[in-house]
Amino acid sequence: MIKFYDINKQDKHLHNTFIGLLRKHFKKSDFILGQSVKNFEINFSNFTKSKFAVGCANGTDALYLALKVLNLPKNSEVIVPAMTWVSTVLAIVNNNLKPILVDVNKDDCLISLSEIKKNLSSKTKVILPVNLYGGVVNIKEIKNIIKNKKIFIIEDSAQAHGGKDNFGNNIGKHSDLSCYSFYPGKNLGCYGDGGMITTNKNKFYQKIIKLRNLGQKRKNIHDEIGVNSRLDSIQASLLNLKLKSLKKFNLKRKNIANFYKKNIKNNKINIIKYSKNAVYHQYVVLVKNRKSLIKHLEKNQIQYGIHYPNPINKLKCFSKLFKNKKFVNSEYIASRCLSLPIDPVLKKSEVKKVVKVLNSF
Ligand SMILES: Cc1ncc(COP(=O)(O)O)c(C=O)c1O
Numbered sequence: 620m621i622k623f624y625d626i627n628k629q630d631k632h633l634h635n636t637f638i639g640l641l642r643k644h645f646k647k648s649d650f651i652l653g654q655s656v657k658n659f660e661i662n663f664s665n666f667t668k669s670k671f672a673v674g675c676a677n678g679t680d681a682l683y684l685a686l687k688v689l690n691l692p693k694n695s696e697v698i699v700p701a702m703t704w705v706s707t708v709l710a711i712v713n714n715n716l717k718p719i720l721v722d723v724n725k726d727d728c729l730i731s732l733s734e735i736k737k738n739l740s741s742k743t744k745v746i747l748p749v750n751l752y753g754g755v756v757n758i759k760e761i762k763n764i765i766k767n768k769k770i771f772i773i774e775d776s777a778q779a780h781g782g783k784d785n786f787g788n789n790i791g792k793h794s795d796l797s798c799y800s801f802y803p804g805k806n807l808g809c810y811g812d813g814g815m816i817t818t819n820k821n822k823f824y825q826k827i828i829k830l831r832n833l834g835q836k837r838k839n840i841h842d843e844i845g846v847n848s849r850l851d852s853i854q855a856s857l858l859n860l861k862l863k864s865l866k867k868f869n870l871k872r873k874n875i876a877n878f879y880k881k882n883i884k885n886n887k888i889n890i891i892k893y894s895k896n897a898v899y900h901q902y903v904v905l906v907k908n909r910k911s912l913i914k915h916l917e918k919n920q921i922q923y924g925i926h927y928p929n930p931i932n933k934l935k936c937f938s939k940l941f942k943n944k945k946f947v948n949s950e951y952i953a954s955r956c957l958s959l960p961i962d963p964v965l966k967k968s969e970v971k972k973v974v975k976v977l978n979s980f
Contacts, residue, residue, distance in 0.1 A: 630978070637860060650853065655856040656852055678775075685827075688796070688826050694717045712937075744770060746761055748772070750779035774790060801813030810854065833845045871964075902959045903926065903958075
């Protein structure tokens, strides 16, 4: 069986060290925030070349907190792509803001710049692009569209740890806030839930530090109406260890992606376009007859993923919000997308087998 992803294999070299660290946490009763979280925040801000990083409970909360810190009037408009994971839009709705869905490009599945332009209004307060599948949006170009208007940019980078835009800028350089998830299957994943917000703005940092911890910076001093969204000390210890392998693993993903791009040769299978410095969280192909490709993969013992079978406008929970709206490219991608294994620990022979099986479809 070729696995879709294998976190046990990825982390095997760290297991003993991690178990040693766990014992330290037990001894010190060190479980919430603490030094390991501080260290990870520093290490992650260095890694992303951002001034500040704040750990939180998960990527969904990272988005929620990034929007909350802006303190926007109710129903302010947030422009967001129709093709993303549900969390991006939940964070908007749960802040009493209004999601304005826009379509993505058919080739790279990233938010369409012309659709942003079309949907800008006097109520637009935030643009929330998603660095989907590890591809990176060019925020510089979005900034050109905004010009001098007071519109914030928040990046959903849950799938793009370590990504850079086409100009070589780290994610977060040109946006106000960038949000990460450490869900186990991510490029940097922990053993439970975890998230992070990065920013270069001290004002946001100082407030999010409080918001994620029940509104307090010091114990029992509650300055803000906050939430309980803290990163666990144990997860932070693990993430500190795993962060050291992230660059190497992202490079392995890139090598597998290059191999797929070069060798998958089948008219029935289209490969999506990745930005220059993508980190290949998923390797997505588009296929008309997905059901039969799935059968073919299953017969050949190859695991796969679908990210995602429905665009946001088709989800029942949002049915009132986006009734009768159509997003042609997002719907096209959702009906055809299939993610191939791109685990950094895949063997060359396994990657070759995936290609062979795809080419024989
Ligand atoms: C694009 C995107 N946004 C947000 C999230 C939410 O992250 P989490 O699962 O950590 O809440 C995820 C991950 O699942 C994601 O892929």
